[in-house]
Amino acid sequence: MSAPAAVTGAPRLLRASLHHEARSFAPWIAIVTALSASSVLVYPWVFPTQADREGLATLVGSNPALGLIFGPAFDLSTADGFNAWRALALGGLFTALGAIFVVTRATRGQEDSGQAELLASGVLGRSSRLLTAVAMGLVMSVVVGVVSFLVAWACGGGVESTALLSATFTATGWMGTGIAAVTSQLGAEARASSSLAVATFGTLFILRGFAYSVEAADWAIWINPLAWMTETKPSVDNSWAPLGLAVALTAVTLAVAFVLQSRRDFGQGAIAPAPGPARGRTRSPFALALRLNRGSLIAWAVGFGVLGTVFGYFTTAITDLLSADEGIAQILAAGATTPEDLFGAFLATIISLVGIISSIACVQMVLRVRKEEMEDRVEPLIATPVSRPRYYAAHVGVALLAAPVFLTIAGLVIASFASGADIGVTFGEALGQALVTVPAVWTVVAVSIAVVGARPRLAIAAWAGVVISFALTLLGPTFGLDDWVLGISPYYHVPHLATSAYSWGGLAVVALVGALLCGVGFRGFRHRDLATS
Amino acid sequence: MPDTAQVIETQGLVKRFGRFTALDGLDLSVARGEVHGFLGPNGAGKSTTIRVLLGLLRANGGTARLLGGDPWSDVVELHQRLAYVPGDVALWPSMSGGEAIDLLGSLRGGLDDARRDELVERFELDPTKRGRQYSKGNRQKVAIVAALASNAELLILDEPTSGLDPLMENVFQEVLGEAKERGTTVLLSSHILSEVETLADRLSIIRAGRIVETGTLAQIRGNARTSVHATLTRTPAAADLAALHDVHLDGARLTATVDADGIGPAMSALAPYGLESLTVAPPSLESLFLRLYEDEGDAAGAR
Numbered sequence: 019m020s021a022p023a024a025v026t027g028a029p030r031l032l033r034a035s036l037h038h039e040a041r042s043f044a045p046w047i048a049i050v051t052a053l054s055a056s057s058v059l060v061y062p063w064v065f066p067t068q069a070d071r072e073g074l075a076t077l078v079g080s081n082p083a084l085g086l087i088f089g090p091a092f093d094l095s096t097a098d099g100f101n102a103w104r105a106l107a108l109g110g111l112f113t114a115l116g117a118i119f120v121v122t123r124a125t126r127g128q129e130d131s132g133q134a135e136l137l138a139s140g141v142l143g144r145s146s147r148l149l150t151a152v153a154m155g156l157v158m159s160v161v162v163g164v165v166s167f168l169v170a171w172a173c174g175g176g177v178e179s180t181a182l183l184s185a186t187f188t189a190t191g192w193m194g195t196g197i198a199a200v201t202s203q204l205g206a207e208a209r210a211s212s213s214l215a216v217a218t219f220g221t222l223f224i225l226r227g228f229a230y231s232v233e234a235a236d237w238a239i240w241i242n243p244l245a246w247m248t249e250t251k252p253s254v255d256n257s258w259a260p261l262g263l264a265v266a267l268t269a270v271t272l273a274v275a276f277v278l279q280s281r282r283d284f285g286q287g288a289i290a291p292a293p294g295p296a297r298g299r300t301r302s303p304f305a306l307a308l309r310l311n312r313g314s315l316i317a318w319a320v321g322f323g324v325l326g327t328v329f330g331y332f333t334t335a336i337t338d339l340l341s342a343d344e345g346i347a348q349i350l351a352a353g354a355t356t357p358e359d360l361f362g363a364f365l366a367t368i369i370s371l372v373g374i375i376s377s378i379a380c381v382q383m384v385l386r387v388r389k390e391e392m393e394d395r396v397e398p399l400i401a402t403p404v405s406r407p408r409y410y411a412a413h414v415g416v417a418l419l420a421a422p423v424f425l426t427i428a429g430l431v432i433a434s435f436a437s438g439a440d441i442g443v444t445f446g447e448a449l450g451q452a453l454v455t456v457p458a459v460w461t462v463v464a465v466s467i468a469v470v471g472a473r474p475r476l477a478i479a480a481w482a483g484v485v486i487s488f489a490l491t492l493l494g495p496t497f498g499l500d501d502w503v504l505g506i507s508p509y510y511h512v513p514h515l516a517t518s519a520y521s522w523g524g525l526a527v528v529a530l531v532g533a534l535l536c537g538v539g540f541r542g543f544r545h546r547d548l549a550t551s
Numbered sequence: 552m553p554d555t556a557q558v559i560e561t562q563g564l565v566k567r568f569g570r571f572t573a574l575d576g577l578d579l580s581v582a583r584g585e586v587h588g589f590l591g592p593n594g595a596g597k598s599t600t601i602r603v604l605l606g607l608l609r610a611n612g613g614t615a616r617l618l619g620g621d622p623w624s625d626v627v628e629l630h631q632r633l634a635y636v637p638g639d640v641a642l643w644p645s646m647s648g649g650e651a652i653d654l655l656g657s658l659r660g661g662l663d664d665a666r667r668d669e670l671v672e673r674f675e676l677d678p679t680k681r682g683r684q685y686s687k688g689n690r691q692k693v694a695i696v697a698a699l700a701s702n703a704e705l706l707i708l709d710e711p712t713s714g715l716d717p718l719m720e721n722v723f724q725e726v727l728g729e730a731k732e733r734g735t736t737v738l739l740s741s742h743i744l745s746e747v748e749t750l751a752d753r754l755s756i757i758r759a760g761r762i763v764e765t766g767t768l769a770q771i772r773g774n775a776r777t778s779v780h781a782t783l784t785r786t787p788a789a790a791d792l793a794a795l796h797d798v799h800l801d802g803a804r805l806t807a808t809v810d811a812d813g814i815g816p817a818m819s820a821l822a823p824y825g826l827e828s829l830t831v832a833p834p835s836l837e838s839l840f841l842r843l844y845e846d847e848g849d850a851a852g853a854r
């Protein structure tokens with residue numbers, strides 16, 4: 019028995035690729051699992067009584083903005099129902115994003131780097147590379163589903179609803195794999211291909227939320243593959259049938275991808291980029307860094323506008339929730355805290371979240387330096403009178419400037435919502451809160467500046483700051499960690515401007531640590547060998 | 552910075568990558584105004600030498616002087632005076648070739664616009680294509696245009712013509728000749744001897760991280776042996792062939808090499824055996840290369 023010639027060598031290539039790429043699956047698996055398991059864990063703690071749960075349902079029901087992101091809430095009276103509402107949409111989205119990046123990297127990414135040419139000239143069938151890439155996307159999605167199921171189930175989720183919810187993650191990841199397999203044949207380069215797939219998914223995502231929020235007709239829901247996932251209604255209906263539609267769609271898109279692949283030339287896409295200008299206007303390292311990050315700067319800026327809107331709405335909604343909460347009413351009546359302190363702390367928390375997300379964008383920009391270096395594009399620049407510190411400063415500067423820009427965008431939107439919400443938070447306090455969070459973001463980004471500058475081989479460690487601050491800020495308090503542990507996160511030291519008392523001392527220390535890390539990075543970049551291929 | 556006669560001067564340069572020694576006591580010197588051919592097989596250490604000279608890598612031992620300065624600490628001052636073409640040119644995927652030329656040019660402090668346009672024309676380069684769309688040869692052209700359109704006093708070219716077709720290689724030779732006339736010093740690395748033969752004033756041959764031979768073409772040729780192919784009527788006696796080296800006898804057919812000053816005695820030794828045909832070829836650089844490798848091989852084998 020022999021495999022069809024078109025896929026010769028695929029199993030061996032898959033094994034080798036999984037060996038090299040499996041590490042890149044980890045963040046997606048972690049994010050989705052954390053999202054799902056945390057809802058099961060947090061639910062009984064945040065909404066202990068029946069009244070709390072009804073309050074939550076009313077709140078969600080009365081706030082269509084939440085539905086835009088999370089989709090409709092079918093049942094918020096159980097932990098499983100809450101999990102289905104909170105994790106289904108975002109968990110599926112993250113799994114699909116992971117699959118899109120894996121597939122794109124293994125197809126167009128390899129072609130761009132020339133790696134594929136070597137492979138293609140070896141004993142490898144015409145379709146083996148695409149088959150391998152697709153298999154990696156499918157496998158990653160399955161792993162996300164299995165891991166998130168096991169963890170959420172271990173945290174107390176019900177078997178069937180948790181299994182179904184996790185299956186929707188996998189199914190969404192499969193559809194992402196299919197779409198990415200097609201867009202990989204269309205775009206002229208890896209970036210164009212993945213952007214096309216991400217944009218397709220993002221549009222479907224928003225359309226789903228919109229269709230449910232405005233209670234659109236059935237057909238508007240059923241033409242959207244992402245809505246099929248919502249229609250499984252884990253913990254309410256536990257309907258598995260819509261998953262079949264997802265599998266069918268995956269099969270169809272994959273078939274299309276293989277046909278397209280057999281018709282296109284190696285290294286070329288269906289959409290050719292337009293000719294560029296014959297003369298250039300990018301004339302300094304900073305202009306170059308800005309230009310290289312332009313696409314992601316714009317995309318993230320728009321993202322922060324949207325995020326600000328969602329969080330802003332949340333600000334207005336939380337008032338109702340808190341004032342309806344008996345426990346909190348009692349605390350307030352006892353004078354243990356004031357409403358200002360409560361809202362101030364709440365505001366600081368959501369803005370810390372914005373900060374954490376913007377640190378992801380900024381660390382990506384710092385890691386860009388490593389990518390440029392590995393792809394031999396730093397060498398010709400350093401061979402001009404541009405000094406290493408100047409080159410590094412250009413990229414680091416763009417990353418560090420991006421933080422206040424993102425926080426200002428989200429801060430302005432949140433501030434306009436918060437100041438109108440009658441929670442005793444002024445516009446200035448809310449915007450100021452966003453601005454005082456900037457040094458904390460800088461310090462998190464400084465970890466990546468130190469890593470890329472001084473220990474570039476450990477590039478993955480560049481994410482350490484983001485991961486640690488995320489875990490401590492979001493999960494730390496619910497685990498009852500000591501203050502000194504929580505204090506490792508820079509966000510812990512951000513003063514809560516809208517509260518009655520706060521201090522600047524902690525933030526000064528945070529800034530100092532950040533400056534030290536930057537120093538380490540610049541010193542390292544100045545003194546080390548540049549990567550040579 | 553002192554204006555020394557030697558533009559490049561390294562002594563005992565050592566560069567290690569982990570345990571691997573890429574440069575093993577390299578002595579290279581390039582005089583002002585000369586085109587210096589830097590020849591060696593793949594992996595000999597040409598690019599590594601150049602990267603040390605550019606301050607991209609830090610040497611583990613020895614000294615290097617470039618334009619009278621230190622390549623590691625005087626980076627900015629030195630780089631204002633030189634231009635570099637890497638062996639493997641990577642461009643920014645979304646940037647056009649024209650933009651890349653102007654970026655590199657302005658970082659270097661400006662280009663000669665007229666020369667830039669002329670070079671683009673002569674190399675038949677389409678400057679509006681995006682980085683990703685260029686073939687290897689065309690990426691190479693982008694870097695060559697960017698370097699040669701500057702008014703650098705030193706050009707460091709690392710296998711600049713790899714990927715260029717023969718026509719473009721001719722254009723390159725012409726353009727480099729013009730740069731030489733302007734008084735530019737050039738370090739031209741290559742593993743192809745014919746490429747540097749026409750332009751190089753002096754050559755250095757690198758092998759396994761060391762310079763094994765350096766001098767003008769004539770000097771290097773002078774050291775090399777002439778090759779002799781002869782068909783004789785009788786088989787010669789070994790004792791009569793002392794003036795010849797590397798003797799190989801196949802019946803009456805003889806191939807051998809002789810030292811530059813040994814051609815006369817060799818002919819006298821062969822004449823008595825009746826010469827039916829005779830070819831005497833001057834040493835080509837190829838054969839020189841081969842000889843150097845054999846020597847290396849012998850030395851390695853003897854150890």
Ligand SMILES: Nc1ncnc2c1ncn2[C@@H]1O[C@H](COP(=O)(O)OP(=O)(O)O)[C@@H](O)[C@H]1O
Pocket residue numbers: 549550551568571573591592593594595596597598599600
């Ligand atoms: N960054 C590196 N790490 C390890 N070995 C390297 C590195 N760069 C070059 N080398 C090794 O050093 C030797 C010389 O390489 P190089 O200078 O690129 O040779 P070439 O003469 O072909 O330009 C080669 O054996 C190469 O494998």
Ligand SMILES: [Mg+2]
Pocket residue numbers: 594597598599638709710
């Ligand atoms: Mg080389």
